[in-house]
Amino acid sequence: MAAVVALLCLAAGLLWYATARADGHDGHDGKSAARSGKGVEDGKGFDGATGSPREKEKDAQLPLKGRTVLVDPGHNPHNRDHPARISRLVDIGTGKKECDTTGTATNSGYAEAEFTLDLARRVRTALEERGATVKFTHNGNTPYGPCVDERAESGNRAGADAAISLHADGAPEGSRGFHVILPAPVHRGAADTRKIAAPSRRLGTAVRDTFREATGEPPADYLGDGEGLDTRGDLGGLNLSTVPKVFLECGNMRDAQDAERLTSARWRAKAADGVAEGITDFLTEKSSARSGGQ
Numbered sequence: 213m214a215a216v217v218a219l220l221c222l223a224a225g226l227l228w229y230a231t232a233r234a235d236g237h238d239g240h241d242g243k244s245a246a247r248s249g250k251g252v253e254d255g256k257g258f259d260g261a262t263g264s265p266r267e268k269e270k271d272a273q274l275p276l277k278g279r280t281v282l283v284d285p286g287h288n289p290h291n292r293d294h295p296a297r298i299s300r301l302v303d304i305g306t307g308k309k310e311c312d313t314t315g316t317a318t319n320s321g322y323a324e325a326e327f328t329l330d331l332a333r334r335v336r337t338a339l340e341e342r343g344a345t346v347k348f349t350h351n352g353n354t355p356y357g358p359c360v361d362e363r364a365e366s367g368n369r370a371g372a373d374a375a376i377s378l379h380a381d382g383a384p385e386g387s388r389g390f391h392v393i394l395p396a397p398v399h400r401g402a403a404d405t406r407k408i409a410a411p412s413r414r415l416g417t418a419v420r421d422t423f424r425e426a427t428g429e430p431p432a433d434y435l436g437d438g439e440g441l442d443t444r445g446d447l448g449g450l451n452l453s454t455v456p457k458v459f460l461e462c463g464n465m466r467d468a469q470d471a472e473r474l475t476s477a478r479w480r481a482k483a484a485d486g487v488a489e490g491i492t493d494f495l496t497e498k499s500s501a502r503s504g505g506q
């Protein structure tokens with residue numbers, strides 16, 4: 213009898229060991245899935261498997277533990293190779309719009325789509341360090357796109373607590389500065405932003421404040437009345453979102469002064485910290501205190 217029990221215990225122990233190893237190889241925090249480019253399809257749910265006091269203490273230092281953030285690197289470096297596919301029209305509720313666009317570039321040829329991917333990866337690292345689960349709309353390893361409607365759907369499907377689409381602008385040379393684009397309250401067709409307009413404004417204001425602080429970049433001097441905020445009802449990525457979402461235009465790629473910053477890896481590191489800090493403020497409701505009730 214004792215021998216049978218011992219054998220059963222040994223078998224259970226081996227099974228436990230095999231399961232634990234299998235989990236470990238899959239990347240318990242979803243990082244490896246995201247890095248392999250599976251983006252929103254990556255798995256989650258292994259967090260919180262341990263409940264020791266030490267683990268709980270560690271969790272308390274992670275302000276975004278249990279929160280999901282959707283990061284959307286604007287455009288795709290391969291869009292330029294698929295002009296017909298990205299120019300097909302998709303329904304954005306208020307009308308039809310191109311699936312996606314190639315984005316802009318600096319005068320020396322640094323593409324917006326390269327910039328947004330690099331910044332998105334840095335933002336992901338900064339958010340994960342704060343405990344967040346981060347989803348991407350794409351990681352540069354798809355042939356093109358995704359289309360703007362799918363980019364919105366990614367955040368909706370992930371049940372994201374906040375979503376941000378990263379861009380840099382292509383305004384005339386001499387115009388400079390950054391701005392955040394907020395969703396206008398629209399309700400037409402598949403678009404209904406009435407519930408997300410107010411929280412998106414809080415998210416956008418928080419990101420505006422921390423991005424400016426982290427990078428020293430001035431608010432755009434060519435729109436938004438110098439406030440660094442613009443509101444639009446013609447962007448599919450915002451119109452079709454059901455979760456709080458903003459676009460960040462980090463600077464004007466066509467302006468020499470802004471281009472110097474956007475092409476600097478050191479500046480992008482600061483920018484990523486600014487973005488992550490703003491999202492953290494929004495999700496922990498610190499943004500109103502920081503912006504002095506503006």
Ligand SMILES: [Zn+2]
Binds near residue numbers: 286287315316379380
């Ligand atoms: Zn863009």
